[in-house]
Amino acid sequence: MPRHLLMRLEAPLIAFGGETIDKFGVIRDFPALSMVTGLLANALGYGREESGLHERLQSRLLIGARLDSDVQRLTDFQTAQLGKDDLGWTTWGTPEGRRGGPDAYSSPHLRYRDYHAGLKVLVALRLEPAAETPTLDDLAQALDRPARPLFIGRKTCLPSRRVFAGWQDATNILEALKVVPFPDSPIRLRLQWPDGEGVLPGDHVLDLCDERNWTSGVHGGWRPVREGVFDAPGVTT
Amino acid sequence: MQIPRFIQIHTLHTYPAALLNRDDAGLAKRLPLGDAVRTRISSQCLKRHWRVTEDAFALANLDVPMGIRSRGTLELIAKRLQENGLTALLAQAAAEALRDAGLLDKGGKDKKGEDALKTGQAVLLGKPEIDYLVNRCTELAAGNAEEKTLKAAIGEWLKGKDEKRNIEALKHGSGLESALFGRMVTSDLLTSRDAAVYVAHAFTVHQAQVENDYFTVVDDLLQDAGELGSAGIFDTELASGLYYGYVVVDVPQLVQNLEGVDFKKCFADGASPEQRALAARVVQNLLHLIATVSPGAKRGSTAPFDWAKFMLVEAGDWQPRSLAAAFHNALSLDDNSAPIRQRAVGKLTAEIAAMDDAYGAPLARRFLSVDPVSVPGAERLNLTQLADWAKGIVEQGAC
Numbered sequence: 001m002p003r004h005l006l007m008r009l010e011a012p013l014i015a016f017g018g019e020t021i022d023k024f025g026v027i028r029d030f031p032a033l034s035m036v037t038g039l040l041a042n043a044l045g046y047g048r049e050e051s052g053l054h055e056r057l058q059s060r061l062l063i064g065a066r067l068d069s070d071v072q073r074l075t076d077f078q079t080a081q082l083g084k085d086d087l088g089w090t091t092w093g094t095p096e097g098r099r100g101g102p103d104a105y106s107s108p109h110l111r112y113r114d115y116h117a118g119l120k121v122l123v124a125l126r127l128e129p130a131a132e133t134p135t136l137d138d139l140a141q142a143l144d145r146p147a148r149p150l151f152i153g154r155k156t157c158l159p160s161r162r163v164f165a166g167w168q169d170a171t172n173i174l175e176a177l178k179v180v181p182f183p184d185s186p187i188r189l190r191l192q193w194p195d196g197e198g199v200l201p202g203d204h205v206l207d208l209c210d211e212r213n214w215t216s217g218v219h220g221g222w223r224p225v226r227e228g229v230f231d232a233p234g235v236t237t
Numbered sequence: 238m239q240i241p242r243f244i245q246i247h248t249l250h251t252y253p254a255a256l257l258n259r260d261d262a263g264l265a266k267r268l269p270l271g272d273a274v275r276t277r278i279s280s281q282c283l284k285r286h287w288r289v290t291e292d293a294f295a296l297a298n299l300d301v302p303m304g305i306r307s308r309g310t311l312e313l314i315a316k317r318l319q320e321n322g323l324t325a326l327l328a329q330a331a332a333e334a335l336r337d338a339g340l341l342d343k344g345g346k347d348k349k350g351e352d353a354l355k356t357g358q359a360v361l362l363g364k365p366e367i368d369y370l371v372n373r374c375t376e377l378a379a380g381n382a383e384e385k386t387l388k389a390a391i392g393e394w395l396k397g398k399d400e401k402r403n404i405e406a407l408k409h410g411s412g413l414e415s416a417l418f419g420r421m422v423t424s425d426l427l428t429s430r431d432a433a434v435y436v437a438h439a440f441t442v443h444q445a446q447v448e449n450d451y452f453t454v455v456d457d458l459l460q461d462a463g464e465l466g467s468a469g470i471f472d473t474e475l476a477s478g479l480y481y482g483y484v485v486v487d488v489p490q491l492v493q494n495l496e497g498v499d500f501k502k503c504f505a506d507g508a509s510p511e512q513r514a515l516a517a518r519v520v521q522n523l524l525h526l527i528a529t530v531s532p533g534a535k536r537g538s539t540a541p542f543d544w545a546k547f548m549l550v551e552a553g554d555w556q557p558r559s560l561a562a563a564f565h566n567a568l569s570l571d572d573n574s575a576p577i578r579q580r581a582v583g584k585l586t587a588e589i590a591a592m593d594d595a596y597g598a599p600l601a602r603r604f605l606s607v608d609p610v611s612v613p614g615a616e617r618l619n620l621t622q623l624a625d626w627a628k629g630i631v632e633q634g635a636c
Contacts, residue, residue, distance in 0.1 A: 012270050012561045013438055045501065049427055072269045076438075077261040078281050089407035090425045091369055094399045096406075110261075118270040118565070144598075147500070149243060149435050149485045149557045155419070156280040158437045158483060160561040162596050217426060 004176040005136045006165040007036075007123040007143070014116040015153030027073070027114040027153075030065045030192040030227075031123060032210035034219065035153055037061060039163075040139055045147025054214035057134070060127045064173035064193030066230075068120040068183040076115060079108040115157070120183065124168060124176040140164050174198025174226075182232040189232055195224035203228030239601060240504045241552040241630040242489055244520060246527055247560055248482040248545045249581055250439070254448070254475045255541035257533045258282040265447060265476040273444035273567035276476040278532055280436035283482070284418055286533075287526040294525035296413055299518060310362050311336060313497055317371045323378050330384035331374040334391035340370075340404060362411050363430050367497040369407075416494035417519065433491035434484060434523065435557075441478035442564040442581045450475045475539065479577055483559040484527060488631055491516045504634045517631035524550070524624040528605075546607050547582055549615070550627055552636040553600035563588035582610040589613075601636035 009031065016035060018026040037058040046053050084105045087095045098105075127136055134142070143150070143164035151157050170176035173193045182189070195205055207222040258266045258278045268277040288296060311332045318328035362370075374391060381387040394400060410420060410428075419432030453467040460466075489500035496512050503513065528548055533541035563584040568577055575583070590613065593599045602615035603626050611617070618626060630636040 010562065011437075011559070012268060012440060048429060048431070074268065076266070076279055078279065080281075087402070087406035087409065088425075089366075089369075089403050089410055089428060091427045092425070093397070093403050095403045096424060112261075117268055144556055145554055146556050148431070148487050148490060151435065155432055155435050156437055158435055158485060158557065158559050160559045162556060162558060162592070164556075 001169045001171055002126055002130070003136060004124045004126050004168045004170055004173065005139055006168055006176075006180060007125070007163050008161060008165040009121040009123060009152050009159065009163065010119070011152055011157050011160050012118060013154075013157050014119045014121070015114070015157055016116065017153050024112050027116065029067065029071055029190070031063070031121065031153075032208075033058060033061060033063060033223070034210055034212035036063050036123065036125065037212070039150060039152070040142070042148050043139070043142035043146035043150060044134060045142075051214035054212075058211060058214070060129070060132065061125060062128060062173060062194055062197065063123060063125040064177050064191065064197065065124075066122040066177045066180075067190045068122055068187075069118065070187065071119060072117045074115055074117050076113045078111045078113065080111065082109050113154075115154075122165070122177065122180055124170075124173050124180070126173065172197040174200065178230060187232060188235055189230045190227070191230055192225055192227045195226055197226075199226065200228035200230060238635050239553040240634060241601070241636045242487070242504065242554040243552070243557045244486040244488060244627055244631075245551040245557050245559075245600075246482075246484040246486070246524065247547075247549040247551075247585065248439075248480075248484075248527060249442075249547040249578060250480045250482065250531070250543050250545055251478075251578070252480065252531070252533075252541050252543055253477045254450075255477070255533055255539045256473060256475055256535045257531075257541060259474075259534060264474050265445070267445060268438065268440045270440065271565040271567060275441040275443070275567070276445045276447065276478050277441075278439040278480060278482075280438055282532045283439065284434075284436055286530050287523070288414060288418070290526060290530045292529075294522040294529075296417070296519075296522060296526075299413065299515075299522060310367070310497065314367060314371055314374070317367070318374055318378070321371065321375045323375065326384055327378055327382075327387055330388050331378065331391055334388040335370065335374070335395075337388075338392055338395040340395070361413060361416060361495065362407075362497055363416060363494045364497045364499070365428055365430060366407055366411050368427075413495075413519070416491065417523075430494055431490055433487045433494050435487065437483040437559055437561070439480040439482040440561075440564075441476075442481050442584070443479065443568045443570050443577065446477045446570070448475050448477075449473075473535070479581060481561065481564055481581070482527070483561065484523075485557040486520055486523065488513075488516060488520070491519060495519070508634070510632045510634065513631050513634065517628040520631055521624040521628035524548075524627055525620065528620050545605070546578055547585075547604065547610070548606075548620070548623065549585065549602065549604040549612060550623060551600040551602050552627070552630055553598070555596075555598040555600065558592070560585050560588045576608070579608050579610055582606065582608065582612075586610075586612050601630070 016027050016031045018028045041054050087097050168176040174197050177191050203226045205224055205226050208225050209222050211221045212219050260266050266277040268275045315328040315332040377390045378387055381390045415430050417434045420430040449472055451472045454469040456468040489503035492503045492513055493500040495515050528545040531542045603618050603623055604612045604615050605623050
């Protein structure tokens with residue numbers, strides 16, 4: 001039976017980022033494959049320019065997640081004062097400025113960032129092929145002694161517990177998510193797992209765009225996942 | 238003995254009747270957590286106040302010893318060029334050319350040899366910036382095998398109109414602030430700088446205590462004329478609270494951002510403590526700033542100035558984790574068994590003990606407190622000693 005690595009993602013604020021458009025940083029309910037890839041790559045000490053390593057790790061990862069608390073969202077409002085003359089250097093030798101007329105800078109730039117408040121999430125993951133490096137054991141070690149501090153979606157979202165949460169042998173991701181001990185208060189647990197990794201009565205398939213092309217830096221492609229609800233023991237319906 | 242790769246800073250601050258950080262409706266920012274809604278201070282708000290503060294420990298006062306910085310940078314570039322296959326003479330010529338063109342100094346002085354590498358102004362170049370200069374010089378060296386022609390080629394390249402402006406932008410973008418808090422450039426991944434200081438949103442350890450403050454503006458002139466009128470009626474929100482704050486310093490990343498050395502070599506055998514000296518001073522100053530600088534809107538009308546009533550510093554190389562879970566259940570405001578600050582410290586120490594028990598990863602710890610509290614296994618210090626301790630362990634590379 002394949003072995004699965006477990007992670008617990010808990011923090012006062014968490015951001016499972018969706019497609020940010022303009023000033024709106026939206027989130028989704030479940031962690032994206034690209035986010036988990038980034039979190040693990042960060043633990044392993046990959047540099048952001050090492051896109052090949054990220055790409056390979058992402059292509060080997062199979063992840064599923066279980067929400068161990070209710071989802072509560074909040075929107076953080078930020079202002080930033082930008083200047084027209086702000087210049088950024090580039091590696092192609094031509095400095096980059098900002099567009100827009102002078103009036104565009106007379107007021108602060110407004111940004112809205114969504115967060116999950118007090119969310120507790122269990123993640124089960126596996127690598128295929130399993131024998132290649134990094135192995136699941138490498139990941140476990142890196143999570144405990146990461147190359148950099150771990151964060152959950154945004155750098156302000158710092159975990160409030162050890163992220164590595166042990167191992168679970170299970171035939172597939174869904175089974176792993178179903179047997180790991182449940183939160184203290186019985187709730188209906190929402191789960192998301194890759195299509196082909198088990199089925200739950202009443203679940204549904206949806207296509208998710210959460211893979212990042214680490215070379216171009218944009219998200220693309222669709223992968224089928226299943227979402228469903230599983231009652232922890234003690235839930236009365 | 239552990240390596241102080243991560244320095245974690247936990248604080249408790251008291252702010253009565255203040256509006257520290259507000260949302261787009263002008264209300265105090267909030268956070269639903271566990272069994273109660275709290276008030277919150279965003280990380281952006283905290284960082285901004287630490288950045289712009291002007292006091293003895295201001296970041297601006299960390300002015301870097303001029304000669305040493307620039308000498309270090311040019312020597313590093315020359316060394317990296319040799320690693321790329323250039324001869325010592327060519328690498329020296331390239332470094333001299335960079336300097337002559339005004340990259341690290343006013344330029345035009347045409348200094349040679351050791352002299353050329355040992356003088357100059359402070360420019361804080363990080364790893365991406367140094368990588369860029371090394372790569373460009375290496376490319377130019379491929380077609381210019383003579384010292385003289387290489388110098389000329391580098392001079393020509395830097396004189397180009399775009400490149401000149403690019404180098405200016407490079408200097409502006411490579412300051413201490415981006416070394417600490419990062420810089421994100423979406424169009425050019427390689428110029429981004431990873432933050433070395435991670436800041437969580439601070440939140441109250443008890444349920445939000447918010448009061449609507451109604452006020453009028455009395456018109457003195459109208460009163461003198463015998464009228465009762467006020468010039469305006471307003472209301473605003475004021476919140477009181479005991480806030481838990483959490484910051485992590487990624488020491489190897491800070492050294493990389495400040496010194497241009499790879500973070501993996503920060504604490505390697507044979508790594509020079511001198512290379513960590515500036516990072517150590519940054520950490521020292523940062524501790525003072527975190528303890529004594531208050532965020533806040535409405536400073537004139539609410540005077541939201543507080544020094545940390547409790548500050549715990551942890552150092553080690555295990556995964557950083559906040560102690561926020563200690564406050565997942567809000568502290569009761571009616572519990573009179575002990576003052577709330579002491580109860581909050583009790584929660585924090587219980588959380589640490591539980592984590593140490595469960596995971597067996599004890600860290601080096603020191604704390605300060607204005608209350609008669611104790612933290613098991615941690616020595617009590619005053620702020621100066623605490624900041625000096627953090628500085629010392631970064632330099633020594635052990636805690």
